[in-house]
């Protein structure tokens with residue numbers, strides 16, 4: 669575990685713990701308020717994120733921005749990160765060993781931000797944070813508790829781009845945050 673942001677950022681920027689380092693343009697560590705009450709965790713960078721070094725700036729990010737607007741939350745108020753910090757080729761899911769290699773980074777980020785609420789975006793975030801036994805369809809929209817934090821899984825915004833019918837669930841889930849803040 670890294671003790672502060674400087675140590676974490678240095679470790680991430682020099683990381684060669686898995687093969688994803690070979691294809692990256694940028695390490696995508698996280699963005700937003702480092703003292704946020706709410707933290708969002710996605711899967712891993714796509715092409716736009718890899719180019720800019722910032723999470724959720726592509727199509728899925730634009731959807732997140734709309735959701736923030738609807739919730740009356742400013743993007744800069746929350747903290748946003750991913751399970752893996754380097755782009756998986758062709759946007760495939762991160763492999764277990766890649767997610768495992770990156771695990772101490774997201775764990776450090778959670779500890780340093782110390783959010784009250786964590787929103788898990790999609791199955792990869794759900795399984796890596798709460799456990800392999802959880803499925804997104806049955807877990808979304810339910811509150812879990814871990815290390816004294818409230819955890820809410822929901823669909824990944826990219827899933828809404830593939831299947832519009834999920835938008836209503838995503839929105840219902842995110843609205844649940846407003847009762848907790």
Ligand code: URA
Pocket residue numbers: 710711712713714717722723724725726728729750826
């Ligand atoms: N999808 C993710 O899971 N994370 C990003 O940063 C962008 C798209």
